[in-house]
Amino acid sequence: MNDRKKAVHVGTVVLETVKGHLWLSLTILAVVAGAVGAALVPPLVLGRIVDGLTAGERLTLRLPLWYLAFTALAGGLESARESALTVFGQKTTHALRSRLMEKEGRLPADELNRQEPGALVSRFVGDVDTVETLFTAGIISMAADACRILSILVVVWQCSRGLAYLLLALLPVLFLFTRFVQKRMLHNQLKNRKAVSRASGYVPETVRNLRTIRTLGKETYMETRYDGALGESYRAIEGTNFYDALYSPVILTVNAAVVGAVMLLSASGDPAVLTLFGMTAGTAVTVMNYISQIFSPLESLGMEIQTIQSAVAGVRRINDFLAQPEQETVAPETENPAAPMVELRDVDFGYEAGQNVLHHLNMEIREGELATLSGRTGAGKSTVFKLVLGLYAPRRGTVRIQGVDPRSLTGPQRRALYGYVEQRFHPVPGTVRDQITLYDDTITEGQVRRAAELAGLAEAIGALPQGYDTPCTPDIFSQGQWQLLSIARAVAADPKLLLLDEITANLDAETERAVLRALKRATADRTVLSISHRVGADTGRLIPIGEES
Structure with a gap:
């Protein structure tokens, strides 16, 4: 039994939550898939409308209504996804906090004595909260965005082979850039959490020893220790904010450059270029919409990286706590009233x-x-x-x-x-x-x-x-x-x-x-x-x- 308990980690708790709330999990998958599919339709309908107008066709209400219906459906499914993820995240954090409390009760007394109060509290509060954020605005959203990008690439391949080739060449570069930003932000998030834990521990320590501190005139010493921990936290946050601020402008600039390049190539008179990039006006409108839909998830990812990396740091700290050796279990014995008390x-x-x-x-x-x-x-x-x-x-x-x-x-x-x-x-x-x-x-x-x-x-x-x-x-x-x-x-x-x-x-x-x-x-x-x-x-x-x- 002890071996099983020692193997518990955040992933185990998440899987138990998925199995315990199977209908909720299936609902999340359904609305994610539905939102991805529904978001593909409006650009195609809009392209069909533009091609019809340029060809002199009479516009009926059928296509605009389809456009509005699928746009509303995509928005509704996105809203349903957010609501379902919020409920799932709350159930996960409830289970995780319960598991942490069970773990604390099974730790040996000497291990509990070595735990810093601030670090222990931060695991139950701050780290667990970041795990909820990891699901409500992290992993599922990233998976949905990845599915959306792949779906768009399939559709773009049918519309413009040249643009598909361009995106396939560009996305690995953007992926490597994203990974670089993620690693730097994760490093800073870990430094920040350690510094915050130390600062959190100084506060109860100061309150507990306030009389001694004032009697000996050590207020400045305690302030210096606290300010030192805060300084480390601020420096780590500044590093995180730098990469967070860098990411979004780079993605937006690349987005604009790709749109401009495709439009210029599609207007070229060279037959070889037009073979790859030639398109109708409606197709151009569709392609521009899809390009934005590809880069928009990447931009959102840049905005969410800070939260996601913070959650990853929290997961690591929780796993470290759950992996600590537990108190040895002793088999029950029968009391002997004749024995000494x-x-x-x-x-x-x-x-x-x-x-x-x-x-x-x-x-x-x-x-x-x-x-x-x-x-x-x-x-x-x-x-x-x-x-x-x-x-x-x-x-x-x-x-x-x-x-x-x-x-x-x-x-x-x-x-x-x-x-x-x-x-x-x-x-x-x-x-x-x-x-x-x-x-x-x-x-x-x-x-x-x-x-x-x-x-x-x-x-x-x-x-x-x-x-x-x-x-x-x-x-x-x-x-x-x-x-x-x-x-x-x-x-x-x-x-x-x-x-x-x-x-x-x-x-x-x-x-x-x-x-x-x-x-x-x-x-x-x-x-x-x-x-x-x-x-x-x-x-x-x-x-x-x-x-x-």
């Missing part, structure tokens, strides 16, 4: 190759026991939590929770087993109730209220305008109350094991006492593993970290 045996672990944070660590915590990890800063206390939670795998040794590898636990099993209280509360979008349940429908209203009571927060929530349905904003709770809400979240599913990560480190004395009272209620009849620098009688058994044992 937490057990680490001869565990070695390190974040970087060749460097270990934990060395031969052995520890065992029985059900109902209260234990506290002690040790210097950087000794690996938080690392032990990550191993117990199954976020990382040990390099050597085993980690077991009631006899099973924590990485094999499913989502529902984790919520029923773990309660985790961090140093700082991390809210999710939604109401107070959503902060406690984390959108878990299996947690009942009674469990929500009991969790709030255990945390000592029921009265504060009841005083809110909408109680538990009050939308969460930063100003509805104090710092201590947010930490109490974190305790309520941890105990809502009545977990067997509570993990407490220095949860009173940032609180004043009075608030700390309130949190400790809530903890006393919340930890009753549970196994508790905590990290605390303040060792007291209520910290339980001390487990030293940072020493070989």
